[in-house]
Amino acid sequence: ILNVEQSPQSLHVQEGDSTNFTCSFPSSNFYALHWYRWETAKSPEALFVMTLNGDEKKKGRISATLNTKEGYSYLYIKGSQPEDSATYLCASGNSGTYKYIFGTGTRLKVLA
Amino acid sequence: DGGITQSPKYLFRKEGQNVTLSCEQNLNHDAMYWYRQDPGQGLRLIYYSQIVNDFQKGDIAEGYSVSREKKESFPLTVTSAQKNPTAFYLCASSIDWTGYLDTQYFGPGTRLTVL
Numbered sequence: 001i002l003n004v005e006q007s008p009q010s011l012h013v014q015e016g017d018s019t020n021f022t023c024s025f026p027s028s029n030f031y032a033l034h035w036y037r038w039e040t041a042k043s044p045e046a047l048f049v050m051t052l053n054g055d056e057k058k059k060g061r062i063s064a065t066l067n068t069k070e071g072y073s074y075l076y077i078k079g080s081q082p083e084d085s086a087t088y089l090c091a092s093g094n095s096g097t098y099k100y101i102f103g104t105g106t107r108l109k110v111l112a
Numbered sequence: 113d114g115g116i117t118q119s120p121k122y123l124f125r126k127e128g129q130n131v132t133l134s135c136e137q138n139l140n141h142d143a144m145y146w147y148r149q150d151p152g153q154g155l156r157l158i159y160y161s162q163i164v165n166d167f168q169k170g171d172i173a174e175g176y177s178v179s180r181e182k183k184e185s186f187p188l189t190v191t192s193a194q195k196n197p198t199a200f201y202l203c204a205s206s207i208d209w210t211g212y213l214d215t216q217y218f219g220p221g222t223r224l225t226v227l
Contacts, residue, residue: 004154034215034216036218041220042220043116043202043219043220043221044202044218045218046215046216046217049215099160099170099171100216102147102154102155102156104152104153
């Protein structure tokens with residue numbers, strides 16, 4: 001089983017701060033990377049799916065970048081708000097496995 | 113509203129009993145999945161189904177069974193053979209079985225506790 005790692009495990013930021021966290025995945029046979037946002041007591045929701053090296057996706061104040069050669073993706077949140085508090089999951093798909101491998105998530109708490 | 117429902121939200125079971133977790137979707141998705149989450153670990157795939165009447169073992173299928181008799185339903189049975197069944201269980205679906213690019217849509221989860 002291939003490992004997907006996320007860092008940090010958790011972080012607290014003040015409202016208005018910008019923040020970012022990392023998803024590391026095996027670069028060999030890479031096919032796609034997904035980011036999900038999981039609020040407490042709710043279902044995980046899809047944020048982005050990324051496939052191309054150098055890809056950058058944006059949704060409001062949240063953006064993500066992808067480096068498939070070195071095997072990492074960054075998720076950025078600009079001007080964090082309390083409603084951004086959630087666990088952010090990444091999942092990597094590699095050709096030949098037909099399965100996603102999920103990271104353990106980064107738990108973000110935005111303090112008002 | 114389209115979505116995935118899981119029931120019950122909390123489930124308690126006595127050791128040695130089988131229990132079935134429900135998962136229903138009205139998204140008309142072909143593929144469905146069951147994951148397990150334990151503290152400090154990522155979601156791990158238990159079983160998946162690409163289409164009705166077909167399902168495949170995931171990474172941790174031992175002690176679990178599934179059925180896919182209808183497109184919208186993918187129940188998971190946790191049998192007494194599962195050694196550590198206490199966990200949070202998530203069901204998901206995706207449009208079809210292209211694997212990598214498909215976004216997965218998740219249910220709210222069931223927390224199973226074995227007493």
